[in-house]
């Protein structure tokens with residue numbers, strides 16, 4: 123899908139009054155939550171009105187039995203993301219971080235409020251349009267589990283390109299290039315079950331970035347890794363995103379991960395405390411990578427065999 127901006131004045135991504143009340147949401151809007159690690163290839167149906175929408179505090183036909191707690195995961199959240207901007211979303215467990223990420227990415231449909239990508243309202247899009255947007259303009263990195271176990275790394279990376287209409291040969295050639303850029307060529311034929319957690323996350327990053335998305339959504343991308351591996355994986359993610367010109371939204375509990383981003387917002391009880399919108403594109407902090415200013419795709423690596431940010435450790 124073309125990501126040319128039809129509204130040059132519009133921010134890359136803008137959410138207004140985002141509200142997610144799980145107790146009132148149609149089932150189709152909620153299903154994706156399972157999905158901290160899910161690959162979002164299917165979409166919630168826009169326009170679906172929940173036939174079973176139950177007002178909080180009631181349970182039809184079962185008087186005396188207490189209803190489920192009112193779960194207002196997002197409470198009128200406003201959020202704006204500029205081109206190439208990198209933002210960390212932090213906050214206590216259950217504060218709504220993943221829900222925010224899923225709503226911004228069009229994985230779930232909020233119960234109120236809007237999300238617009240380059241000025242185009244996700245809520246007004248058809249299922250097919252939202253799916254195309256997620257495949258072409260968005261990339262996803264989760265904590266784990268997003269790679270298909272039966273496919274070797276090269277085909278895992280190629281798959282989103284193929285879903286976007288690229289032929290097998292072209293997609294796998296591009297995937298090999300990504301593996302080389304990331305110093306992971308030797309993993310091309312490995313299946314996820316034969317890789318370490320850090321290797322899998324590097325492949326997941328290549329997979330997310332290979333479609334050259336406008337936004338990369340990452341939910342606890344280092345949550346299953348030790349600190350040193352997590353730092354390396356974050357450096358790869360941010361460098362590759364910067365080289366692509368992709369913006370990044372990363373949900374994390376780890377201040378070391380947030381330090382890679384140019385801005386941090388805090389979620390608390392479904393509310394966002396992010397301060398005023400202050401885009402600082404192309405200026406990601408990258409503590410473990412002082413050479414962030416060099417273009418890794420054109421710069422000659424010191425050791426060509428090790429790839430552009432030092433290869434795998």
Ligand SMILES: Nc1ncnc2c1ncn2[C@@H]1O[C@H](COP(=O)(O)OP(=O)(O)OP(=O)(O)O)[C@@H](O)[C@H]1O
Nearest residue numbers: 144152155193195214215216217218219220221222
């Ligand atoms: N599908 C769902 N159905 C009902 N409630 C949900 C669903 N998904 C999330 N919630 C609730 O919404 C609130 C916010 O959840 P969310 O996963 O967004 O928080 P979080 O900040 O990402 O938490 P954590 O850091 O623990 O992953 C929680 O109270 C959670 O129980």
